Amino acid sequence: MTSYIRPLDFRNGRVDLSHGSGGRAMAQLIDELFARHFANEILAEQADGACFALPAGAGRMVMATDSHVVSPLFFPGGDIGALSVHGTINDVAMMGARPLYLSASFILEEGFPLAELLRIVKSMAQAAREAGVAIVTGDTKVVEAGKGDGVFITTTGIGVMPEGVTLGAGRIAVGDRILVSGMLGDHGVAIMSHRENLTFETTIQSDTAALHGLVATMLAAAPELHALRDPTRGGLATVLNEFAKASGHGMLIHEKAIPVRSEVAAACELLGLDPLYVANEGKLVAFCAAPDADALLAAMRAHPLGRDAAIVGEVIADPHAFVQMQTAFGGRRMVDWLTGEQLPRIC
Amino acid sequence: MTSYIRPLDFRNGRVDLSHGSGGRAMAQLIDELFARHFANEILAEQADGACFALPAGAGRMVMATDSHVVSPLFFPGGDIGALSVHGTINDVAMMGARPLYLSASFILEEGFPLAELLRIVKSMAQAAREAGVAIVTGDTKVVEAGKGDGVFITTTGIGVMPEGVTLGAGRIAVGDRILVSGMLGDHGVAIMSHRENLTFETTIQSDTAALHGLVATMLAAAPELHALRDPTRGGLATVLNEFAKASGHGMLIHEKAIPVRSEVAAACELLGLDPLYVANEGKLVAFCAAPDADALLAAMRAHPLGRDAAIVGEVIADPHAFVQMQTAFGGRRMVDWLTGEQLPRIC
Numbered sequence: 001m002t003s004y005i006r007p008l009d010f011r012n013g014r015v016d017l018s019h020g021s022g023g024r025a026m027a028q029l030i031d032e033l034f035a036r037h038f039a040n041e042i043l044a045e046q047a048d049g050a051c052f053a054l055p056a057g058a059g060r061m062v063m064a065t066d067s068h069v070v071s072p073l074f075f076p077g078g079d080i081g082a083l084s085v086h087g088t089i090n091d092v093a094m095m096g097a098r099p100l101y102l103s104a105s106f107i108l109e110e111g112f113p114l115a116e117l118l119r120i121v122k123s124m125a126q127a128a129r130e131a132g133v134a135i136v137t138g139d140t141k142v143v144e145a146g147k148g149d150g151v152f153i154t155t156t157g158i159g160v161m162p163e164g165v166t167l168g169a170g171r172i173a174v175g176d177r178i179l180v181s182g183m184l185g186d187h188g189v190a191i192m193s194h195r196e197n198l199t200f201e202t203t204i205q206s207d208t209a210a211l212h213g214l215v216a217t218m219l220a221a222a223p224e225l226h227a228l229r230d231p232t233r234g235g236l237a238t239v240l241n242e243f244a245k246a247s248g249h250g251m252l253i254h255e256k257a258i259p260v261r262s263e264v265a266a267a268c269e270l271l272g273l274d275p276l277y278v279a280n281e282g283k284l285v286a287f288c289a290a291p292d293a294d295a296l297l298a299a300m301r302a303h304p305l306g307r308d309a310a311i312v313g314e315v316i317a318d319p320h321a322f323v324q325m326q327t328a329f330g331g332r333r334m335v336d337w338l339t340g341e342q343l344p345r346i347c
Numbered sequence: 348m349t350s351y352i353r354p355l356d357f358r359n360g361r362v363d364l365s366h367g368s369g370g371r372a373m374a375q376l377i378d379e380l381f382a383r384h385f386a387n388e389i390l391a392e393q394a395d396g397a398c399f400a401l402p403a404g405a406g407r408m409v410m411a412t413d414s415h416v417v418s419p420l421f422f423p424g425g426d427i428g429a430l431s432v433h434g435t436i437n438d439v440a441m442m443g444a445r446p447l448y449l450s451a452s453f454i455l456e457e458g459f460p461l462a463e464l465l466r467i468v469k470s471m472a473q474a475a476r477e478a479g480v481a482i483v484t485g486d487t488k489v490v491e492a493g494k495g496d497g498v499f500i501t502t503t504g505i506g507v508m509p510e511g512v513t514l515g516a517g518r519i520a521v522g523d524r525i526l527v528s529g530m531l532g533d534h535g536v537a538i539m540s541h542r543e544n545l546t547f548e549t550t551i552q553s554d555t556a557a558l559h560g561l562v563a564t565m566l567a568a569a570p571e572l573h574a575l576r577d578p579t580r581g582g583l584a585t586v587l588n589e590f591a592k593a594s595g596h597g598m599l600i601h602e603k604a605i606p607v608r609s610e611v612a613a614a615c616e617l618l619g620l621d622p623l624y625v626a627n628e629g630k631l632v633a634f635c636a637a638p639d640a641d642a643l644l645a646a647m648r649a650h651p652l653g654r655d656a657a658i659v660g661e662v663i664a665d666p667h668a669f670v671q672m673q674t675a676f677g678g679r680r681m682v683d684w685l686t687g688e689q690l691p692r693i694c
Contacts, residue, residue, distance in 0.1 A: 023624075047441075052410075157396075
């Protein structure tokens with residue numbers, strides 16, 4: 001540690017342009033904030049990047065990245081810090097891989113309170129620790145006041161593919177069952193309620209969570225697990241349309257089977273939102289061969305993050321690769337791509 | 348490919364919030380812009396992340412990340428696109444690793460012209476192609492007008508460490524020679540001259556370039572190469588102070604030996620800058636054992652990106668781990684850490 005004239009003032013201090021300059025102020029921010037809270041052996045090298053040994057037998061790897069621009073930065077059930085860790089871990093996990101390491105890059109706005117930055121960094125550190133994933137390298141840039149919005153965080157994750165696992169749209173077949181891991185719409189509705197100052201009897205909390213443990217359980221339970229995706233921006237409807245497009249098959253879901261909290265459904269009505277299109281940050285959609293579906297569902301329900309899992313539909317032959325929903329009243333309607341912007345800056 | 352109502356208007360169109368929504372507009376931007384120009388087999392999977400086989404015999408990997416917020420986005424000799432590819436490749440290369448793959452995450456400001464985004468993406472694609480590195484996964488977010496500044500790009504790179512290579516501050520020893528790979532200060536002065544509308548007889552160009560080829564040459568030529576770093580933000584002075592701090596040794600450089608173009612020196616005088624602190628984007632600083640220095644220098648000079656390489660100093664015993672410079676007039680002065688912000692948003 002270099003001795004700085006005085007320690008950073010995490011109570012009243014603010015980010016200034018010198019924190020992105022490459023000089024002494026940036027070194028101090030790295031020492032007293034990032035290196036301290038993300039502490040691990042690889043990061044402690046303070047090199048241009050992270051160097052690590054590959055796990056024995058590793059043959060394939062996965063890399064995924066996400067920028068996080070959620071507004072507000074703090075919301076019921078989470079904050080941009082935890083979200084930026086969970087979001088990228090989940091992208092790695094949806095490929096079937098075991099996440100190992102994360103990078104974290106910060107774009108800070110001049111004037112941003114160091115107290116809020118500290119809170120965010122601590123939240124990231126906790127989320128990473130709980131997930132068993134280390135933040136091993138990073139970067140900090142500062143832009144002038146009015147050229148950013150507090151803090152944007154880009155995380156990139158890498159993970160190792162277990163031998164024999166291959167998930168993807170190409171494996172989805174007619175007859176496959178479609179499962180979701182729990183209640184839909186919590187994250188998006190938590191953010192929107194907070195933005196709109198809506199209050200309900202109970203506060204709706206974001207579901208932000210790291211799903212790699214659940215995925216490992218699912219891989220063990222269902223050899224014929226075919227594809228996974230987390231329904232973030234654009235929600236379940238978007239994931240189904242993406243997989244319909246990529247697989248060339250139709251999808252049919254059943255409205256009655258889709259798990260949505262009553263408060264979330266009520267808030268969606270008030271806000272003019274459709275829960276099928278609302279973002280989740282701790283849920284996944286799974287496709288598996290029909291004979292495996294019950295075992296998969298049971299395994300998911302036995303996991304704390306899959307307690308409310310449900311089979312919500314099936315893959316059908318359809319040359320148009322449309323997504324349709326059997327409504328609660330027995331009719332069928334199209335579930336199209338989201339057009340326009342439903343919820344800006346939700347993640 | 349989904350058929351969209353009409354193709355994106357890359358002549359007159361602008362980014363809007365729907366391009367970050369997760370819906371049809373975002374899918375179209377990915378199809379018609381990113382997937383098209385970054386085209387490769389891994390990206391074509393359009394999954395949550397990239398999955399790839401590890402090269403045979405890979406035992407250690409490197410991961411590095413950088414956010415790019417350079418202003419202006421286009422400058423003499425480069426643009427934010429090429430810079431975002433080169434910057435991260437160089438961070439991977441400075442560890443001694445061979446870069447393999449990049450992720451690219453975009454934070455776009457609502458209203459940003461699609462024509463400029465196309466130009467940037469084409470520049471990234473070309474830089475990646477020339478470097479032999481594939482952009483295999485990415486993300487796009489959009490923030491409201493006034494909450495960003497055109498485009499910010501975060502790239503993360505991964506690479507494979509050759510067997511037996513270990514570089515780092517821990518290997519730096521008293522007596523080591525300090526080399527730079529070429530003329531210093533070009534990038535920072537190109538940006539600042541452009542911002543200040545300064546004109547010189549010849550336009551000073553950014554030196555932005557990918558250095559992994561030069562690094563491979565250097566590793567082959569000098570078994571006792573001890574450490575590498577690219578002098579970006581904060582320039583040569585900052586790299587020397589970082590390595591002095593981390594190694595616990597002093598550094599002595601010789602002003603006469605430091606290669607700086609006369610136009611750059613003149614511009615620095617006009618702008619009140621010290622070339623020792625000005626950012627480079629296609630240069631490196633190397634430490635090697637004295638007996639290897641001449642062979643290393645010769646190998647660097649034989650490479651197109653090391654033609655103006657020079658030995659600029661040596662590592663000395665100093666319990667204070669100071670960086671000093673023997674001036675052109677024979678005296679010695681301290682080369683301290685950069686304090687304050689010399690050049691905001693230089694990369």
